[in-house]
Amino acid sequence: MGAGHSHSHDHGHGHSHAPADFGNAFLIGIILNTAFVIVEAAYGWISGSMALIADAGHNLSDVLALLLAWGASVAARRPACERFTYGFKSSTILAALANAGLLLVAIGAILFETLHRMAEPAPVQGETMAIVAGIGILVNAGTAALFLRGQHDINIRGAFLHMAADALVSLGVVIAGLAIIWTGERWIDPAVSLVIVAVIGWGTWGLLKDSVAMSMLGVPKGISENKVRAYLSGLPGVDAVHDLHIWPMSTTETALTAHLVMPAGHPGDGFLRQLAGELDRHHRIGHPTIQIETSRAACGTGC
Incomplete structure (x- = not known):
């Protein structure tokens, strides 16, 4: 049996999906939202609005999420070392998972207090709710941009x-504040808090599902294992494909390893360069490693 182990990323590897530098965006977003959390929580306490306090709690979790994401993006740019040969790219996956956990904690805390307020509605200053939440729309929409x-x-x-959802939630709080001014009904405030919890929960589920899948080395969303396998199987001279693995190195970069059975022998570096380019352009896989084998005996029952 003849076999050649070829690292195709040495021949045309691209970094088109490396994390972009959002350092300034993170810094501005953290400063704006931290200031707004303090203002919103203070006025929520003064006005007696559980909706404002719930939104402040959500915004606080988003500040922590921004800090985690920023830290992960910085770590992902650190070079590889002897122990971490892939570098620290996977820290972005850990940050996404931690962010989902933070949101779950925020949901629990807000829901607990909201249910208490539903049982014993408190007087609320609708004018303060509407004004503070209106400022929140500007802060959150600007950060989302x-x-x-x-x-x-x-x-x-x-x-x-997170920021876009916060802007929508703030809009809901504005509407609730106006409704309280017009009707004087106390139940509106905790009811809006429940809506906020539902919105946070919906977004958290998607983030949790995606981050858990990435941490389990699942094939990233938007990449089809079947299509990649079909592409590799259809290459000239390829008789079989086995031991195909596709996994996320980070939240933006994907790696692949595969064994190609090519009875005619190793096709040369040009073949590997073209393969790497096609995987990057059409399948968003920038780190492929290909092993060439000349006999099916190497794959046993796997091909």
Whole structure:
């Protein structure tokens, strides 16, 4: 049996999906939202609005999420070393998972207090609710705009979705404040808090599901294992494909290893360069490693 182990990323490897630098966006977002959390929580306490306090709690979790995502994006740029030969790219996956956990904690805390307020509604200053939440719309929408690009990164997408959802939640609080002014009904405030919890829960489920799948080395969303296998199987001279593995190195970069059975022998570096380019362009896989084998005996029952 003849076999050649070829690292195709040495021949045309691209970094087109490396994390973009969002350092300024993270810094601005953290400063704006931290200031707003303090203001919103204070006025929520003064006005007696559980909706404002719930939204402040959500915004606080988003500040922590931004800090985690920023730290992970910085770590991902650190070079590889003797112990961490892939570098620290996977820290972005850990940050996404931690962010989902933070949101679950925030949901639990807000839900507990909201149910208490549902049982014993307290007087609320609707005017204060509407004004503070109106400021929140501007802060959250402005922060979301900072992360509008870079949606292929789950951390950046998470930051954008959090801020966009916060803007919508703040709009809901404005409407609730106006409704309280017009009707004087106390139940409106905790009812809006429940809606906020539902919105947070919906976004958290998607983030949790994606981050857990990545941490389990699942094939990243948007990449089809069947299509990649079909592409490799259809290459000239390839008789079989086995031991195909596709996994996320980070929230933006994907790796692949595969064994190609090519009875005619190793096709040369040009073949590997073309293969790497096609995987990067059409399947968003930038780190392929290919092993060439000349006999099916190497794959046993796997091909």
